[in-house]
Amino acid sequence: MSSQKPSHVLVTGSTGFIGAHVVDNLLARGFSVRGATRSAKKGEQMKAARPQYTSKLDFVIVEDFTNIGVFDAAMEGIDAVIHVASPFFYDTTNNEQELILPAINGVKSILSASAKPGSKVRRIVLTSSFASVLDIDRNPPPGFTYTAAHWNPLTYETAIDPKSTSVVAYRGSKKFAELAAWEFVKNEKPQFDLVALCPPMVFGPVVHPVSSVEQLNESNAVLWSVAAGIDPIPGIRVPAWIDARDLAEAHVQALLTPEAGGKRFIPAAPEPFSYEYAADIMKENFDWAKQSVTTNYKAGEKPHASYGVDGETVARELGVKYHSFRDTVVEFVKQVKEDLT
Ligand SMILES: NC(=O)c1ccc[n+]([C@@H]2O[C@H](COP(=O)([O-])OP(=O)(O)OC[C@H]3O[C@@H](n4cnc5c(N)ncnc54)[C@H](OP(=O)(O)O)[C@@H]3O)[C@@H](O)[C@H]2O)c1
DSSP: OOSSOOSEEEEETTTSHHHHHHHHHHHHTTOEEEEEESOHHHHHHHHHTOGGGTTTEEEEEOOOTTSTTTTGGGOTTOOEEEEOOOOOOSOOSOHIIIIIHHHHHHHHHHHHHHTSTTOOOOEEEEEOOGGGTOOTTOOOOTTOEEOTTOOOOOOHHHHHOTTSOHHHHHHHHHHHHHHHHHHHHHHHOOSSEEEEEOOOEEEOOOOSOOOSGGGSOHHHHHHHHHHTTOOOOOSOOOOOEEEHHHHHHHHHHHHHOGGGTTOEEOOOOSSOOOHHHHHHHHHHHOHHHHHHSOTTSOTTOOOOOSSEEOOHHHHHHHOOOOOOHHHHHHHHHHHHHHHHO
16 A cells, blocks of 8 residues: 555445445545445435535445446546445345355455556455354353454355355355455455454444334344344354444544555454343333333343454554443434434
8 A cells, every 4th residue: 555545435335334434434534435335316315414525425336246347337536445345134045146156246346346457546445244253163262362363264165055044154255255355465466455354243323324123234133123122132142343433433544554454453342242231221221121122131141252352453553442332322222213213
C-alpha cells in the first residue's frame, strides 16, 4: 500500500448490516463512497437516509456472486476496497450453491477486478469471520486464547457435504473465501495488499434499510429472538462478539493503517457474552421484556467462555475502542422495539 490515503472507496455488501456501518464511518471521515448492492431500491433508500452526503455517495448494482466478473464495471475511479458482502443466512436448500460458491466467487471477482491493468486499488480489506479461525472440535486447555494465527481445520469436503448443517457450511464458506483471497495475493502479486478481519458475532443498531423484524440480519435476529420470547437457541455458541460500529471502525482503520497490510486480525470485544446475559440486560432495562423473555433463559448467569479471543491486537494496532455488551444490547433492543414492531 502506498502512504497516500485513498479517496474513493468501494464497499461491497453496503446495503447490509455491517456494510452500511462501514459506509457511514467512511462518509463521516470525508471519503467518497461507492456502495455495491444487488438492490437499486436499497441503494436509493440508503442515499435518501443520508441527504448530507449526496455528492459523496453513489451506488452501483452488482449481480449475484454466482457469476464471476460482476465487479468489473464498478471499479472506475476506485482506489481502495472494503469487501463485506457474502451470503450469511442459515435457511438454505443447497449449501454449496447458496453459501460456499457465492462466498468464494465474490472474493475472486472483487480481487480480479481490482487487479486489472490500470486499477488504482492499493488495499483491500476483507470481512472474513471468526468462523474461519475457530476449531469447533477443539477442547481448549485452560487459558487458551484464539489469535489470528489460528485456522478452522474444516475440510472443503465436509463443508459441502449435504449431511452437514448450514452452520457448518457457512463456516466453510468464510474459511475458503478468505483462503481464496490470500492465495490470489500470493499467486498473482497484485498492486494491492490485503487485510482480513475475522469478527465473531456482530450485534448493534441497524443503519441499513430494514422495515420489519423479519428483515433483520442473521446475528441481530438471534439477539432479538431473546427479547421476543423465543426459547434459547440450541447448538454450539460462540462467547465472543463485537458491536457493528466498532467493527466498522476496525475496517476503516485497517484500510488506513499502512502497517496492517498483509495481516489478519480478530476484532472482538474483551467481555464474553451469552444470550442469558442478554436476557438479563433486556429485563433490567425494559419493563415489557420482563414479560416477554422466557424463563428458560436462566437469570443471573454470568457468561462463561471456555477460551479467550484476542481482540486486544485490534485495540492496540488499529486503535479501536469497544462498546460494552450492555450498551449494545440496550441500543439495539430500543431501536427495534420503537422502529420495527
Ligand atoms: N453478522 C455477524 O455476526 C457476522 C460475523 C462475522 C462475519 N460476518 C460477515 O460480515 C459480512 C456482512 O454480514 P452482515 O451481518 O452484514 O449480513 P447481511 O446484512 O446479510 O449482509 C450481507 C451482504 O452481502 C450481500 N450478499 C449476500 N449474498 C450475496 C450474493 N450471493 N451476491 C452478492 N451479494 C451478496 C448482501 O447484498 P444485498 O444487500 O444486495 O442483499 C448484503 O449486503 C459477511 O461477509 C458475513 O460473513 C458477519
